[in-house]
Amino acid sequence: MENKNLIDYVLEQALEKGFDDGEVYIARTKNLSLKLFESEIDTYTIADNVGLSFRGTINQKIGYAYTERLDQGSMDQVIEHAKENARSIDSDDQEIILENRDYEYKTINNYCENLYHLGTREKIELLKAIEKYAFSLDERVKSINYNQYGETISEIQLVNSKGIDLYEKSNVGYFYISVIVERNEDIQSASHYFYGNDLGDFNYKEMTEIAVNKALNLLDARSIESKNVTTLIKNEAFASLIGAFSSNFSAENIQKGSSLLQGKLGETIASEQLTVLDNPLLDHQIISRSFDGEGAPTRCKKIIDNGILTQVLHNKKTATKAGVEDFGNAGRHSYKSKVDVAPSNFYVEKGEQTYEQLIESIDEGIIITDVQGLHAGLDAISGDFSLAAKGFLINDGQRKQPVNQITVSGNFYEMIKDIIAIGSDLQFKLPGGQSCFGSPSVVIDQLTISGK
Amino acid sequence: MVVDDRGEFMITKDLITEVLEQSLTTGGDFSELYIEYKNKLTMKLIGGAIEESLSGTDYGIGLRIIHGLNSIYAYTNKNDRDSLLALATEASQAITKKKKDFQIDLRETLVKNNNVIEKNPKTIDSEEKIHLMKLAYQEAKEYDELISQVKVNYMDQHKKITIANSEGLYKTDEQTFTSLNIQSIAKKENEMQVGRTKIAAYQGFELYHDQEVIEKAREASEIAKKMLLADPCPSGKMPVIIDNGFGGVIFHEACGHGLEATSVAKGNSVFADKVGQRVASELVTAIDDGTRSNLWGSINVDDEGTPPQKNVLIEKGILKGFMVDRLNGKRMNQPSTGSARRQSYQYPPTSRMTNTYIAPGESTKQEIIEATDYGLYAKKMGGGSVNPATGEFNFAVMEGYIVKDGKIIKPVRGASLIGKGIDVLKKIDKVGNNLAFGQGMCGSISGSVPVTVGQPTIRVKEMTVGGVK
Numbered sequence: 001m002e003n004k005n006l007i008d009y010v011l012e013q014a015l016e017k018g019f020d021d022g023e024v025y026i027a028r029t030k031n032l033s034l035k036l037f038e039s040e041i042d043t044y045t046i047a048d049n050v051g052l053s054f055r056g057t058i059n060q061k062i063g064y065a066y067t068e069r070l071d072q073g074s075m076d077q078v079i080e081h082a083k084e085n086a087r088s089i090d091s092d093d094q095e096i097i098l099e100n101r102d103y104e105y106k107t108i109n110n111y112c113e114n115l116y117h118l119g120t121r122e123k124i125e126l127l128k129a130i131e132k133y134a135f136s137l138d139e140r141v142k143s144i145n146y147n148q149y150g151e152t153i154s155e156i157q158l159v160n161s162k163g164i165d166l167y168e169k170s171n172v173g174y175f176y177i178s179v180i181v182e183r184n185e186d187i188q189s190a191s192h193y194f195y196g197n198d199l200g201d202f203n204y205k206e207m208t209e210i211a212v213n214k215a216l217n218l219l220d221a222r223s224i225e226s227k228n229v230t231t232l233i234k235n236e237a238f239a240s241l242i243g244a245f246s247s248n249f250s251a252e253n254i255q256k257g258s259s260l261l262q263g264k265l266g267e268t269i270a271s272e273q274l275t276v277l278d279n280p281l282l283d284h285q286i287i288s289r290s291f292d293g294e295g296a297p298t299r300c301k302k303i304i305d306n307g308i309l310t311q312v313l314h315n316k317k318t319a320t321k322a323g324v325e326d327f328g329n330a331g332r333h334s335y336k337s338k339v340d341v342a343p344s345n346f347y348v349e350k351g352e353q354t355y356e357q358l359i360e361s362i363d364e365g366i367i368i369t370d371v372q373g374l375h376a377g378l379d380a381i382s383g384d385f386s387l388a389a390k391g392f393l394i395n396d397g398q399r400k401q402p403v404n405q406i407t408v409s410g411n412f413y414e415m416i417k418d419i420i421a422i423g424s425d426l427q428f429k430l431p432g433g434q435s436c437f438g439s440p441s442v443v444i445d446q447l448t449i450s451g452k
Numbered sequence: 453m454v455v456d457d458r459g460e461f462m463i464t465k466d467l468i469t470e471v472l473e474q475s476l477t478t479g480g481d482f483s484e485l486y487i488e489y490k491n492k493l494t495m496k497l498i499g500g501a502i503e504e505s506l507s508g509t510d511y512g513i514g515l516r517i518i519h520g521l522n523s524i525y526a527y528t529n530k531n532d533r534d535s536l537l538a539l540a541t542e543a544s545q546a547i548t549k550k551k552k553d554f555q556i557d558l559r560e561t562l563v564k565n566n567n568v569i570e571k572n573p574k575t576i577d578s579e580e581k582i583h584l585m586k587l588a589y590q591e592a593k594e595y596d597e598l599i600s601q602v603k604v605n606y607m608d609q610h611k612k613i614t615i616a617n618s619e620g621l622y623k624t625d626e627q628t629f630t631s632l633n634i635q636s637i638a639k640k641e642n643e644m645q646v647g648r649t650k651i652a653a654y655q656g657f658e659l660y661h662d663q664e665v666i667e668k669a670r671e672a673s674e675i676a677k678k679m680l681l682a683d684p685c686p687s688g689k690m691p692v693i694i695d696n697g698f699g700g701v702i703f704h705e706a707c708g709h710g711l712e713a714t715s716v717a718k719g720n721s722v723f724a725d726k727v728g729q730r731v732a733s734e735l736v737t738a739i740d741d742g743t744r745s746n747l748w749g750s751i752n753v754d755d756e757g758t759p760p761q762k763n764v765l766i767e768k769g770i771l772k773g774f775m776v777d778r779l780n781g782k783r784m785n786q787p788s789t790g791s792a793r794r795q796s797y798q799y800p801p802t803s804r805m806t807n808t809y810i811a812p813g814e815s816t817k818q819e820i821i822e823a824t825d826y827g828l829y830a831k832k833m834g835g836g837s838v839n840p841a842t843g844e845f846n847f848a849v850m851e852g853y854i855v856k857d858g859k860i861i862k863p864v865r866g867a868s869l870i871g872k873g874i875d876v877l878k879k880i881d882k883v884g885n886n887l888a889f890g891q892g893m894c895g896s897i898s899g900s901v902p903v904t905v906g907q908p909t910i911r912v913k914e915m916t917v918g919g920v921k
Contacts, residue, residue: 037718044546045525047798048539049512066508068529073458074509085505088495088578093503145720145841180720180841187722189841226688228921256498257601258637260644338504373846376835377868377918381637381646386685386868386918388837388846405844407868407918409687413642450687450867450918 007159010054010075015161017079019056019086021097023160023294026052027335032120033150036127051335054078055097058086062095066335096317100163103297105290106281110170112197115151123149126175130204134179137212140219145178145189164295171197172286174430177208181215188221188404190214195286195430214369218390221402223451230365230420231408231447232358232394235427235440237371242276242348243429243437244374245383245412249278249303250329250341251318258381260413261309269309270416273351276304278313278329280344287431293332293339301326303346313341333433347438351422355441358423360397366449367391367399368408383412389449406451410444418445455612456511462487463513463531468616469556470533471515474540476618479549480517480524483540484617486755487513487531488797491574492609497585499601500593505578512797515539519547521783525800558622563753566760567746569628571657573608581606584632584660588669592636595673598680600639602673607631608657615757623757629654629748629902631891634669638676645682645865647675648850652891654902655746675832675851678863685852685867685919691827692869692915693820693855693882698833698890700809700905702912703738705836705845706873707731708905711740711765712791713780713803714897715840722843722873726771732877734769735813742790742806748891749808749903755801756792763789765808769878777803795899802898809906813883817909820882822858828917829853829860830869835892843873849917867919876912884908 007024014022031047053066056079063086065078089095118126127147135141151173158166178191192211194202233241248259261269280298282288292298294315301311314322315330318341331342359367368391378385386409393400421443428438456462468485475483489511496504513536514527526543528535573581585604592602608630616622631652638645649668653659694702707723715721723731732738742751742760751760756778764772776784777792780803792801821829829852836847846868853860889906 040520040522041546042522043525043800044523045527045800046542047526048528048530049798050529053508064504064506064508066506068511069456069509070529077457077509081507084578085507088505088582089502091499091501091503143719187842189839223916226921257639258603258644260642336506336508336510338506372839372844373835373837373848373868376837376848377846379646379866382644382679384865386848386866388844388868388870388918405870405872405916407846407870407916409867409918409920448687448918448920450916452689452916 003157006052006070006075009072010079011161013079014054014056017083019058021161022054022056023097024052024054025332025335026050026157027154029152029154031150031152033148034124034127035148036131039128039131041124053335054082056082056086057095057097060094061086061089064338093317096320097160097162098164098294098296098316105297108281108288108290110286110288112171114198114200115171115173118199126204130177130208133205133208134177134212137209138216140181140183140216141179141212142182143180145180147177149173149175158295160295166291166295168289173197173199175202175207177211179211179215181219183219186219188215188218190218193430197286218402218404221390221404223405224393224403224449225452226450228446228448230362231444232362232365232367233442233444234367234369235425236429237368238442239427239429239437239439240371240374242346242439244378245380246343246346246437247380249312251312251314251322252341254312255318255321260383261312264309267309268307270304270307271419272307273419273422274304274307274416275302275349276347277301277349278303278343278346282345285345285428285436287344287434287436292328292330294330296328296330298328298344313343315339315341331434343435345436345438347426347428348422348440348442350424350426350440353421353423355423355425358421358441358443359394359399361421362394362397362443365394366403367394371408385410385412406449409448409450415444415447420445456489462489465558467533467536469558471536471540472556472616472618474537475515475517475544476554477551478544478547479551480519480544480547481552482518482618484516484756485513486797487614488611490609490611493607495581495585495606497589497604500589502582510796514797515543516800517543518779523779523800527797554618556618557620558616559620560622563623563625566743566752567654567750569656572610572628573630573657574610576657584665587662588632588634588665591666591669592634592673595670596677598638598640598677599636599673601637603635605633615755617757621757623753625752627654628656630657630659632660632665634672636672636676638680640680643680645676645679647672647679650891652748653746654748654750679851679865682863682865685864685917687917687919687921689914689916691824691911691913692917693824693827693829693909693911694833695831696884696886696907696909697888698905699830700890700907701833701836701847703810703907704805704808704905705838705847706871706876707738708805708808709838710840710843710873711774713774713776713784716774717780717783721840723771727773729771730769731771731874732766732769733880735883736766736769736877736880737811738766739764739811740775740805740808744807747807747889747904749806751806754790754792755794756788758788758790758792760790760806775803775805777801793898793901795901799898804896804898804901805894805903807889807904807906809887809889810883810908810910812885812887812908815882815884817884817886820884820909820911821855821860823882824855824911825857827855829855845873846870867917869915869917871915876915879913880910881913882911884910
């Protein structure tokens, strides 16, 4: 069944079977991925994947069902299952299928033909060139862990029984390299990547050099004595931290009592140096979008403004509950998930000083360049974190020896109050799902480093 | 043969044969089809009420073609003849060699069912599932007035797979999983702490008993409350006693991933060249065993159609072998150990863990604590991660206690423990006799798969504990 017919059929049937309102969400992706190992394409993957999600309300209770089988019989099943699911709900929450109030949507162009100016053969040649170049850079480069390219085209269609009818097409490609270096039995690894949909922006030598240099800089890294110390968290590492704690800014978590930000709107929660934005309309960001997971138009908002919590992220349901007008952060991870709240491009606004100036301003301290184990070593609800880390010592305003086999620990809510300087080197991480986190390098007054 | 809920055959044997043949017309050595049909239900409760109920059907076909040591993988949701043949044709274009001579004759062989399911969750009324969730909520919420919120998540899934390959292998299997996750939040002023417990197995609804649900609910709240009132964890190097059950995550991260052919085959593991050598203390015997009945990580057959086996990885500290799948096995010149796994039809399989554990030793837990002058007793662990190339790993303590002069003296909050694989394994100086297993999800290049980690209570002479000063 073709998409339009499918959607019409499902919405008609849903209303006939007793739903008050319904929504169909169809997502289709095509993927290509190439992995190179020792000059040969070791894995070559092509994929075509489509899924449909239906959700519907009966007396303001909502039921969800999805399927990867798009025949009529499966559509009937989906409606039946969604109805059973709606019956299981006994929460008092009023679930809402968004009504189209003549919304205006900004135009975001997330599809670029330049991704295909290089054919598959040429992309393979590029991977071979990257491999050759990595080994040529330094004799300590021992092997290449991962050398790969991937691209995705994605199409989303969102139609509901209240006038929302939206479509979006986007594409993105990425190169990723991870190298292993060795000297005298000391083994280190590091990676770097490129992602975007205009391959004209891609410089393979630059990406490879960054990965190799990061790895080489870690050779002879040592652990250090445990202590509390002024910590400069590098941009990407801080972006990871912001991302890991971003769930606390979701109105859904706040309303459900699993965020410490409950009741804190308008209060100072961080150093006045800190401003954090959520902007779904940023240029050149792959996950930028004109409509959110329930079809509402998106807009930029300041979450933290010079240390004060000014806004939290809402979808239509949470906004209605809170009695506010602004929403546009409905999250939908995939056709297999429910609609909740999610950040889009969520980032710390950049400051004045360069990364080098930040280092110079620190007498004795540590730079943290990498953090690991975020899925386990931190708890978004308590704010506590204790993460494996790597970096460099700072002495007399200079970057000194590399450090690894340490942890950096603290509490997120205390840490953001202790920010003493913010750099100008804003960098975004690889997007994960529907969110992309970014930050410049940030200096924290004191964090605990554990080592020897 | 995989049949859906309406009794329709997913794909006939003849069509499978045609697709496998079409994939090899450009000179590939081997082709394999993986057909998956899965039904899943998730329900979430928060604040005493069911907030979310979501069900779905996953369906897809993954095609793998191997030529030499390289592979091509393609997948789709479309199961009609034209789409499948087009998939095979497109995938095979990546090879440009001469077609080899072969004949594909699919012969079904039965898969031994190690994992008996008594009550298929699909036949259980949602009222019963809701009863369990609400029981857990009540017990957790009423445990103490400091408990401010409780979330309970329920899941059940039923998966049917067909695996067929150009060597004539044809097998089908059915897998049923269910889990109940309880998260309890304790709150005072500006602080919150969380306690988490779960019940999960490759089993049907018979897994759940009210009594165990009540215990786990109360335990989640007990942890949350204790941690709220606990001091921060200390910082620095010290002996660490890791309790049994999910404590086995230390082995999973420190060593497990490094013993998967996935890293070993390409020399990207610190264990790659160490078979026959000492890689751990002689108290350590470590095993990966997918044949144990009804454990969360168990399998009847691996995702290439090879039966699972009990793989002794380390014996009294000596490295004996690895977990191997077919393709990496080719690179290593070793046979498959029945360890090939994948999250779904969207991933080519590779060697992964199933139920991985340190075998029980002689000491009792009491003896281990009494023998410790000062250290950390890690009672509950969170997850962790590792870089197999360098051996550096980390994992998190969720509930900890300080041990002093052979006694547990006070609770402390969580922290990460870090180390390097072989180094830590050699520092295990006590192994208890109380083996238990914990359940988790393990992520790697073939996606997220259910695994158990297990061990008795053990002591590591020295580890870096990432607390606060």
